[in-house]
Amino acid sequence: MFLLNITYIKPIEEIDAVLAPHRVWLEELCQRKVVVVSGPKNPRQGGLILLSVKTRAEAEAIVAADPFTSAGVSSVEIIEFTPVKYDPDFLPFIPA
Numbered sequence: 001m002f003l004l005n006i007t008y009i010k011p012i013e014e015i016d017a018v019l020a021p022h023r024v025w026l027e028e029l030c031q032r033k034v035v036v037v038s039g040p041k042n043p044r045q046g047g048l049i050l051l052s053v054k055t056r057a058e059a060e061a062i063v064a065a066d067p068f069t070s071a072g073v074s075s076v077e078i079i080e081f082t083p084v085k086y087d088p089d090f091l092p093f094i095p096a
C-alpha cells in the first residue's frame with residue numbers, strides 16, 4: 001500500500017482552480033477501487049490519499065495523472081508501507 005502525502009506549493013487560489021478536475025480524477029480512482037480513503041489536511045495545506053496498489057510504479061503513475069501534479073501546484077511524497085495490524089473489515093483493501 002502507498003500513502004500519498006500531498007503538499008500545496010502554490011497559493012490556495014491556484015489550488016482551487018484545479019480542484020474540480022482533481023476531484024474527478026479522485027472519483028475515477030475510487031470507482032476502480034484504487035483509492036481507499038482521501039481528504040484534505042487540516043489546516044488546508046495539502047491532502048492525504050491511501051492507495052491500494054502493489055507497486056511504486058503504479059503509485060507514481062497515479063501521481064503523474066493527478067491534475068494537481070500536471071498543473072504544478074503540489075508536491076507529493078510517496079510512502080510505501082505494509083499493513084500488519086488492521087480491522088478485519090479492512091482486508092479487502094489490502095493488495096494481494
